[in-house]
Amino acid sequence: MRVGLTGGIGSGKSTVAGFLREAGAAIVDTDAISRSLTQPGGAAMPAIAQQFGSHFVTADGALDRDRMRALAFSDSDAKRRLEAILHPLITAEALAQADAASTALVVFDVPLLVESGRWRARVARVLVVDCRTETQIERVLQRPGWTRERVDGALAAQASREARRAAADAVIFNEGLTLETLRHNVRSLAATWGCETMATP
Structure with a gap:
């Protein structure tokens, strides 16, 4: 199974990719x-x-x-x-x-998957990590060197939340979750996509 993973800046996509990797999926990181x-x-x-x-x-x-x-x-x-x-x-x-x-599951980590228009035909499923825009801004401003102007520019260069969700086969809403809850949600979803190790603790 080949899955495309995407999400706006500050959504937690990299964290989700890490949980997929630790449980046995192969991650292809386009960045x-x-x-x-x-x-x-x-x-x-x-x-x-x-x-x-x-x-x-x-x-x-x-x-x-x-x-x-x-x-x-x-x-x-x-x-x-x-x-x-x-x-x-x-x-x-x-x-x-x-x-x-x-591995049974290969995940293409593609930040601009929706924007590019080319990746959808290369994957069987699209997984979108989503959260509120206000949360994205708060998270990214905590990163070294990021200003509000730079965050706004990055958000403007990316597809809207609505466009990403419309392209998704599955959405993880990463808002107000503990890391353990997020990990459990990721493992449960990936288990349905054939990565058997995801189903085990």
Whole structure:
């Protein structure tokens, strides 16, 4: 079973992914793949340098993430050009990792699954982690370096809660739950999707 996992910033998606992993599911983390592609020597760096210029490359050869993030937020064409470089490489690596997995449940952790429009056909189910927008803001503001302006920009760049829920086969409403309750809910849901270890304590 291949499942797409998504959720807005601050929803608790990474925590849910961790519970899935600890119980035996294979997690394919597209954010981690993206970071590996844009680190020094990463496969995406030559094309990024050619497309955007050397001032978007740090001294050690990695992507200057802060500079690129600022450009992508302000220039939709630049964002599209960056995605045209990264998305095919991310997809190829994600599918290779999934093909190599030997578990009953493979979970693609894709923050922009709904926005991309491409992942739905690659998975049998979509699991959305949801919470109130106010809770998202409160959680993200506790992270180092995050300002309200940056949080608002991140929320604006993502699909609405309604759009994510409309695309979901299952929703975990991560609001007011203890970690143990959240873990139990995740394990129960995944057990129905064929990950037998999820059903055991």
